[in-house]
Amino acid sequence: MPSLTVVVPTYRRPEDLAGLLRCLRPQIEGHATRSLIVVNDGTHDDAYAAIVRPHLTWMRYVPAPRNGGPGAARNIGAALATGDYLVFTDDDCRPPLGWLDRLDARYASDPWLDGVAGYTRPYEPNRKRLSDRLIEASRVLPGATHDEVGRLICAVTAAFSVRRCIYEKVGGFDESFRPSGEDLDLTQRTIKAGAIVEADEGWWTGHTTSDTLKSYLKRYYTYGKGSARYAFARRDWLHPDLRNYLEDEDARRTVATWARSAKTATLAEGAGPFDRLALRWFVWRVASSYAAGFMDGCDEYEDRAAPVPTEPWLRWPRLGLAADGLPRR
Numbered sequence: 001m002p003s004l005t006v007v008v009p010t011y012r013r014p015e016d017l018a019g020l021l022r023c024l025r026p027q028i029e030g031h032a033t034r035s036l037i038v039v040n041d042g043t044h045d046d047a048y049a050a051i052v053r054p055h056l057t058w059m060r061y062v063p064a065p066r067n068g069g070p071g072a073a074r075n076i077g078a079a080l081a082t083g084d085y086l087v088f089t090d091d092d093c094r095p096p097l098g099w100l101d102r103l104d105a106r107y108a109s110d111p112w113l114d115g116v117a118g119y120t121r122p123y124e125p126n127r128k129r130l131s132d133r134l135i136e137a138s139r140v141l142p143g144a145t146h147d148e149v150g151r152l153i154c155a156v157t158a159a160f161s162v163r164r165c166i167y168e169k170v171g172g173f174d175e176s177f178r179p180s181g182e183d184l185d186l187t188q189r190t191i192k193a194g195a196i197v198e199a200d201e202g203w204w205t206g207h208t209t210s211d212t213l214k215s216y217l218k219r220y221y222t223y224g225k226g227s228a229r230y231a232f233a234r235r236d237w238l239h240p241d242l243r244n245y246l247e248d249e250d251a252r253r254t255v256a257t258w259a260r261s262a263k264t265a266t267l268a269e270g271a272g273p274f275d276r277l278a279l280r281w282f283v284w285r286v287a288s289s290y291a292a293g294f295m296d297g298c299d300e301y302e303d304r305a306a307p308v309p310t311e312p313w314l315r316w317p318r319l320g321l322a323a324d325g326l327p328r329r
Contacts, residue, residue, distance in 0.1 A: 005081035006034070007081065007087070025058065040063045075175065085107060093159070093205045116199075118156075118159025121205075134278060142207065155186075159203060180225060
């Protein structure tokens, strides 16, 4: 049986961490091949101490001396891990009972597998407010993404597992990717190192939807900037999300596609005209926020001294290059 070490970063969310620990305790306590390491990213206080105290018999809690970002916190936890496989999730996630059982079964049945990329679903108790229902129905919660031919592009650390020796081989998370983009970067470096990572739609975790609409839009703006940072840092523009925003016409088309998808969402079925209109407005705003973050990231992170990325353009010639050798935008 493979051994698993779950690594969780936490930052200023003691109550969220309490909810996660309630979900993980019955899946880890008493299992000799499973362990949990929680790393507080520089915000340890009395509230956190009270939350973790009842759980210290079955998990390890590490207060980091300073705030280094989620990638740095995960690296601290991974350095202390002893399991064959690392399992990443976040303090605002709620893994269902049997979450680790399914992962155990995958690795036991497919010993050649180096990693599993999972998905997130709305955490059901958060369905009271309109904002919660909009976030759920928008279908923009984090999950594994693929390109047009089905290749895994990005595994999200809300639900991602990887063989520990491979994680160490690629150097873990690049801590300069902060506050976003580290998931995409780690996924690509892992795959390019030869690891076999598969997405599993049946391996999912609940994800709280308690953000305000404003904070959710800010989150997707940050995601967009992180994607741009990855593209310029690694000279890699193959990610479909990145290609969609290289030109204004493509960006508008992609935002419109996101908005049209709201018509088939659960909230839209049988809902009144106000709820349907609110859903389409919200999805349009989320897509627009991601696009704006990406374009702002291009302005912030582009490096005109870097070598021109030739291989991606051979695969996707429709994008082309501007006269100065940089991607057209």
